[in-house]
Amino acid sequence: xxxxxxxxxxxxxxxxxxxxxxxxxxxxxxxxxxxxxxxxxxxxxxxxxxxxxxxxxxxxxxxxxxxxxxxxxxxxxxxxxxxxxxxxxxxxxxxxxxxxxxxxxxxxxxxxxxxxxxxxxxxxxxxxxxxxxxxxxxxxxxxxxxxxxxxxxxxxxxxxxxxxxxxxxxxxxxxxxxxxxxxxxxxxxxxxxxxxxxxxxxxxxxxxxxxxxxxxxxxxxxxxxxxxxxxxxxxxxxxxxxxxxxxxxxxxxxxxxxxxxxxxxxxxxxxxxxxxxxxxxxxxxxxxxxxxxxxxxxxxxxxxx
Ligand code: ZN
Numbered sequence: 001x002x003x004x005x006x007x008x009x010x011x012x013x014x015x016x017x018x019x020x021x022x023x024x025x026x027x028x029x030x031x032x033x034x035x036x037x038x039x040x041x042x043x044x045x046x047x048x049x050x051x052x053x054x055x056x057x058x059x060x061x062x063x064x065x066x067x068x069x070x071x072x073x074x075x076x077x078x079x080x081x082x083x084x085x086x087x088x089x090x091x092x093x094x095x096x097x098x099x100x101x102x103x104x105x106x107x108x109x110x111x112x113x114x115x116x117x118x119x120x121x122x123x124x125x126x127x128x129x130x131x132x133x134x135x136x137x138x139x140x141x142x143x144x145x146x147x148x149x150x151x152x153x154x155x156x157x158x159x160x161x162x163x164x165x166x167x168x169x170x171x172x173x174x175x176x177x178x179x180x181x182x183x184x185x186x187x188x189x190x191x192x193x194x195x196x197x198x199x200x201x202x203x204x205x206x207x208x209x210x211x212x213x214x215x216x217x218x219x220x221x222x223x224x225x226x227x228x229x230x231x232x233x234x235x236x237x238x239x240x241x242x243x244x245x246x247x248x249x250x251x252x253x254x255x256x257x258x259x260x261x262x263x264x265x266x267x268x269x270x271x272x273x274x275x276x277x278x279x280x281x282x283x284x285x286x287x288x289x290x291x292x293x294x295x296x297x298x299x300x301x302x303x304x305x
Pocket of ligand 1: 106167256260
């Protein structure tokens with residue numbers, strides 16, 4: 001075991017269900033496992049713990065309840081920014097004026113930390129059921145393998161908010177170029193069967209068998225040599241990166257920021273709210289008000305999803 005201790009966890013669970021396997025569970029089923037600042041840094045601590053634990057070879061990422069993840073938590077009931085102590089990057093100034101704070105926040109919370117998990121050296125397996133929406137896809141995509149239940153469905157509805165896709169823009173790599181375009185243009189659901197056909201998921205299994213199937217797969221992989229597994233992962237990731245993945249993602253992240261600024265200019269809000277449910281519009285305006293109250297005095301910007 002590693003000597004690193006895992007502090008008390010509020011929004012995730014950390015389990016070791018089989019030899020050499022850690023299972024991290026998003027544990028906010030009442031909010032469809034929406035990912036806020038608390039969950040983000042608990043996840044990071046859990047990944048760090050599993051990676052530094054000599055006895056862990058494979059990490060499963062699952063979600064409690066009926067749905068894997070509803071995306072980013074925009075309720076505003078949690079802290080909006082990481083503290084310098086928990087932050088994994090060096091950008092800082094998350095409450096900076098103009099777009100400085102929003103840019104730094106999106107880099108830290110959505111792009112850089114997701115990339116960090118994608119590059120965790122040990123193999124990771126996502127276990128996905130029910131709805132997986134917008135930022136929720138980023139969590140699944142950061143894993144090396146995806147097993148999903150036959151009731152799993154995937155959506156990135158950012159175009160309905162006048163936004164060009166979630167921040168970690170793996171869409172073309174996950175779906176292929178044409179399907180990625182159609183999926184983003186339409187905001188339609190992608191079924192588990194269609195996701196498997198596109199190569200986005202490794203297996204589709206009956207809902208009742210999801211956890212056992214995923215654990216069995218993880219356990220079989222975990223019997224292999226730990227270092228060889230790390231090197232296999234690094235080699236395949238390097239091949240994908242040699243195809244330009246990281247550079248393309250840098251461009252799409254910059255375009256994502258252009259869209260936020262366009263929405264600020266047109267609507268005074270980082271996204272276009274007009275097509276969203278009235279309840280969500282109200283919640284998001286309250287979220288922005290909270291962000292404004294907590295900003296630095298000279299700040300005229302808003303926080304963004
Ligand atoms: Zn954004």
